[in-house]
Amino acid sequence: MDMFDEIYRKALQGLNEYLEANNMRKTAERQEVLSAICRLGGIFTQVDLADFMERESQFCVSRSTLFHTLDTFVAARILLKHALGRAASYELLTSKVPRAYLVCQTCGEIRRLERPELIKYLGTVRARLFSVRQPILYLNGECKKCAQRARKAKKTSL
Ligand SMILES: [Zn+2]
Numbered sequence: 001m002d003m004f005d006e007i008y009r010k011a012l013q014g015l016n017e018y019l020e021a022n023n024m025r026k027t028a029e030r031q032e033v034l035s036a037i038c039r040l041g042g043i044f045t046q047v048d049l050a051d052f053m054e055r056e057s058q059f060c061v062s063r064s065t066l067f068h069t070l071d072t073f074v075a076a077r078i079l080l081k082h083a084l085g086r087a088a089s090y091e092l093l094t095s096k097v098p099r100a101y102l103v104c105q106t107c108g109e110i111r112r113l114e115r116p117e118l119i120k121y122l123g124t125v126r127a128r129l130f131s132v133r134q135p136i137l138y139l140n141g142e143c144k145k146c147a148q149r150a151r152k153a154k155k156t157s158l
Contacts, residue, residue: 008038010094011078018076032059033069037079037092043110045087046070077134082110084138098122098135104143106150113139 011034019026033053037044040052050066053059061069070090073079082089082101086108100113100122122135142150 004038007092007094008035011038011092014078014094015073015076018072018078024072029059029061029065030069030072032057033061033066034073034078037073037090041092043082043089043091043112045089047087049090080134080136084108084110093134096134098137100137101139102143103138103140104146105140106142106146109143111143 012031015030015034016026018024019030033049036049036053036057039056040049044052046063046066049070050063053061053066070079070081074081074090078093080091080093080099082091082103084103089110098119100115100118102111102113103109118137122137125132125135
């Protein structure tokens with residue numbers, strides 16, 4: 001079994017459990033969208049996914065179906081929704097491993113921050129009167145591209 005199969009199998013299992021628990025139908029559209037998400041990988045917007053499916057998938061899913069399907073996946077907790085930038089971004093959620101992200105406040109880009117010591121610490125954080133379900137940390141700032149653009153703009157205005 002390759003990496004894609006393993007990720008898809010795990011996500012599909014999570015989705016099917018949710019659909020069964022909520023008396024919802026297992027549709028071919030939902031499976032196809034999930035498969036596309038697994039193949040696309042990483043952090044993506046609805047537009048990224050729609051473009052990818054138009055290119056790579058034989059299945060034609062309308063934008064509104066896609067939108068509702070993503071909502072279902074978020075509710076099923078197999079998809080993480082980052083509602084931070086101008087457009088929401090999504091990411092497959094196949095494990096409860098803590099995650100940290102860098103968020104550019106200028107262009108809205110979101111990147112994973114891979115810092116083993118921080119990820120390990122995040123996993124140990126407990127709060128009073130609150131149960132942490134999925135440890136996620138967002139660090140706001142400015143990406144390199146936006147910082148360079150701002151520096152250039154400053155220079156030309158002098
Ligand atoms: Zn930026």
